[in-house]
Amino acid sequence: MTGGRAAGARVSEFAPAKINLYLHLTGRRADGYHLLSSLVVFAEIGDRLTVSPGTGLRLAVEGPFAAALPVGEDNLVVRAARRLAAEAGVAPDAEMRLVKRLPVAAGIGGGSADAAAALRALAALWRVAPGAEALARLGLELGADVPVCLRGSPALVSGVGEALAPAPELPAAWLVLVNPGVGLVTRDVFAARTGPYSPAAPLLDAPRDAVALARALAARHNDLAAPAQSLAPVVGDVLAALEAAPGCLLARVSGSGATCFGLFAAVDPAQAAARRIAAARPDWWCVAAAIGRR
Numbered sequence: 001m002t003g004g005r006a007a008g009a010r011v012s013e014f015a016p017a018k019i020n021l022y023l024h025l026t027g028r029r030a031d032g033y034h035l036l037s038s039l040v041v042f043a044e045i046g047d048r049l050t051v052s053p054g055t056g057l058r059l060a061v062e063g064p065f066a067a068a069l070p071v072g073e074d075n076l077v078v079r080a081a082r083r084l085a086a087e088a089g090v091a092p093d094a095e096m097r098l099v100k101r102l103p104v105a106a107g108i109g110g111g112s113a114d115a116a117a118a119l120r121a122l123a124a125l126w127r128v129a130p131g132a133e134a135l136a137r138l139g140l141e142l143g144a145d146v147p148v149c150l151r152g153s154p155a156l157v158s159g160v161g162e163a164l165a166p167a168p169e170l171p172a173a174w175l176v177l178v179n180p181g182v183g184l185v186t187r188d189v190f191a192a193r194t195g196p197y198s199p200a201a202p203l204l205d206a207p208r209d210a211v212a213l214a215r216a217l218a219a220r221h222n223d224l225a226a227p228a229q230s231l232a233p234v235v236g237d238v239l240a241a242l243e244a245a246p247g248c249l250l251a252r253v254s255g256s257g258a259t260c261f262g263l264f265a266a267v268d269p270a271q272a273a274a275r276r277i278a279a280a281r282p283d284w285w286c287v288a289a290a291i292g293r294r
Contacts, residue, residue: 016046018109022220054095105183107255112145174270192227210265214249228257245273
């Protein structure tokens, strides 16, 4: 899922949407970070970062969600570039162009995927090889979701996001992703969570098909769904729209929201559902995309 690299000095990397098919919070460390257990997959839709030689670091952002993204030092792509340059002992010189197709603060790891793409692309551009462990460490310093986005394939995630294990083989399946245009700050959603923590319940057995996958996911949940909906009640409307779609096997909040996903067994009902929801709510972001399986 890392995308292709063009010939010559220019390097292009795909930054796919990250989806938490379930998300259990299992505890909290003394430093305040929450421990989690999650099955993460990547949808075949996302942003794209292209880097090429330049003097100094310059980031240009375009695409449907460009206006919502800062381009200064707080941008995760810029932060990733500076961290990698310092780690590798090279000058932070690059022209960077990000096509932003994923909504911001949406619970689908757009910023983390962009940071991971920056680490991969710039390592190639600058011809440095920090190694998988060093990249994972740099990624974790940037955000808990960056290590799994560096991996870019289905994974069982635990710890605070740094402990990764291969997911069981997953069946072909499609997602309909819907965001109502409401941004949710992850720390606010965590702060709104109440109640006991959940057991880890990792998904270890390979589901034979999408129906079996939906059944396994239904035995699990997203511990951030209720606080996300309390902060953004429209999340309930999104879930209802997905649940009403013919062929939807499961509807759930992804990550800390407000994006929700519907799980479908085949492309036709997924695309039909996306068209139906988009027609009814043109102010919502709605796309159908396959789950990447590698």
